[in-house]
Amino acid sequence: MNKKALQDRLRRIEGQVRGLQRMIDEDTYCIDVLTQVTSVTAALRAVGMGLLDDHVRHCVKESIEQGNGDEKVEELMAAVARLSGK
Amino acid sequence: MNKKALQDRLRRIEGQVRGLQRMIDEDTYCIDVLTQVTSVTAALRAVGMGLLDDHVRHCVKESIEQGNGDEKVEELMAAVARLSGK
Amino acid sequence: MNKKALQDRLRRIEGQVRGLQRMIDEDTYCIDVLTQVTSVTAALRAVGMGLLDDHVRHCVKESIEQGNGDEKVEELMAAVARLSGK
Amino acid sequence: MNKKALQDRLRRIEGQVRGLQRMIDEDTYCIDVLTQVTSVTAALRAVGMGLLDDHVRHCVKESIEQGNGDEKVEELMAAVARLSGK
Numbered sequence: 001m002n003k004k005a006l007q008d009r010l011r012r013i014e015g016q017v018r019g020l021q022r023m024i025d026e027d028t029y030c031i032d033v034l035t036q037v038t039s040v041t042a043a044l045r046a047v048g049m050g051l052l053d054d055h056v057r058h059c060v061k062e063s064i065e066q067g068n069g070d071e072k073v074e075e076l077m078a079a080v081a082r083l084s085g086k
Numbered sequence: 087m088n089k090k091a092l093q094d095r096l097r098r099i100e101g102q103v104r105g106l107q108r109m110i111d112e113d114t115y116c117i118d119v120l121t122q123v124t125s126v127t128a129a130l131r132a133v134g135m136g137l138l139d140d141h142v143r144h145c146v147k148e149s150i151e152q153g154n155g156d157e158k159v160e161e162l163m164a165a166v167a168r169l170s171g172k
Numbered sequence: 173m174n175k176k177a178l179q180d181r182l183r184r185i186e187g188q189v190r191g192l193q194r195m196i197d198e199d200t201y202c203i204d205v206l207t208q209v210t211s212v213t214a215a216l217r218a219v220g221m222g223l224l225d226d227h228v229r230h231c232v233k234e235s236i237e238q239g240n241g242d243e244k245v246e247e248l249m250a251a252v253a254r255l256s257g258k
Numbered sequence: 259m260n261k262k263a264l265q266d267r268l269r270r271i272e273g274q275v276r277g278l279q280r281m282i283d284e285d286t287y288c289i290d291v292l293t294q295v296t297s298v299t300a301a302l303r304a305v306g307m308g309l310l311d312d313h314v315r316h317c318v319k320e321s322i323e324q325g326n327g328d329e330k331v332e333e334l335m336a337a338v339a340r341l342s343g344k
Binding site for chain 1: 089092093096097099100103104106107110111116117119120121123124126127130131133134137138140141145161162165168169
C-alpha cells in the first residue's frame with residue numbers, strides 16, 4: 001500500500017465517520033448505524049494491516065539485514081499485540 | 087450515551103482520522119501511525135458498544151415488553167456477531 | 173444451541189487443544205500451529221456466541237417480561253464487551 | 259516461550275475446556291460460563307502471540323538473514339491477519 005493508496009483509504013474513512021454523524025443527526029435506526037460502525041472499523045483495520053505489512057517488508061527486513069533487527073522485532077510484536085486487540 | 091455525547095465522540099474520531107492523514111503526509115514512523123490506528127479503532131468500538139447498549143436498553147426492551155421481541159433479539163445477536171468481528 | 177450440541181462442540185474443542193499439544197511435541201511448523209490456534213479460537217467464539225444468544229432469548233427476555241430486566245441488561249452488556257475483547 | 263512453557267499453557271487450557279463442559283453439565287449460569295469462555299479465549303490468544311513472537315524471532319529472522327525472507331514475510335502477514343480475526 002503506497003502513500004497515495006493509504007491517503008485515499010483514510011479520506012474514505014473520514015467520509016464514513018462524517019456519514020455516521022449524519023446518521024445520528026437523522027436518528028437512523030441503531031442497528032443500521034452499528035452496521036456502518038462495523039464497516040468503518042473493518043476499513044481501519046485494513047489500513048492497520050497495510051501499514052504493518054509495509055513496516056515488516058521494509059523497516060524490519062532492513063534492520064535484520066543490517067544485523068540489528070532485535071529491537072525492531074520487539075517493537076513489531078508489541079504493535080501486533082495492540083492491533084489484535086490485547 | 088446520548089446524541090450529544092455520541093456526536094462529540096464521532097467528531098473526535100473524525101479529527102483523529104485527519105490526524106492519521108497528516109501523519110502519513112509527514113512520513114511519521116509506521117509504528118507510531120499504527121499506535122494511532124489502534125487508538126481510533128478502540129474509540130470506534132466504544133461508540134459501537136454505546137449504541138448497542140442504548141439499543142438493548144430501549145428498542146429491544148420495549149419490543150419484548152410489547153410481546154414481540156423475537157425479531158429484535160435475532161437482529162441484535164446478528165449485530166453483536168458482526169461487531170465482535172466475525 | 174442445546175446442552176447436547178454445546179457439549180459436542182466443547183469436546184471437539186478439547187480434542188483440538190490436545191491436537192495442539194501433539195503439534196508442539198512433534199515440532200510442527202509454527203505457522204501451521206498458529207492456523208490451528210486460530211481455528212480453536214473461532215470454535216470457542218462460536219460457543220460464546222451460542223451461549224450469549226441463548227441467554228438473551230431466555231434469561232434476559234423473561235426478566236424483561238417480568239418487569240425486572242434492567243440488571244440483566246447491565247450484566248449482558250458487560251459480557252458482550254468482555255467477549256468482543258475489550 | 260519454550261516448548262515446556264507452551265505445553266504447560268496448553269494443558270491448562272485443556273483443563274479449562276473440560277471445566278466448561280462441567281459447567282454446562284451442572285447448568286451453571288450462562289454469564290458465568292461466558293466469563294470462562296472469554297478467559298479461555300484470552301489464554302489461547304496468548305499462546306498464539308507467543309508462537310508468533312517465536313516464529314518472527316527465529317524462522318523469519320533467519321530467512322531474511324539468508325536473503326530469502328520474502329516468502330516468510332508473506333506467510334507471516336497472512337498468519338497475523340488470521341489471528342487478529344480477519
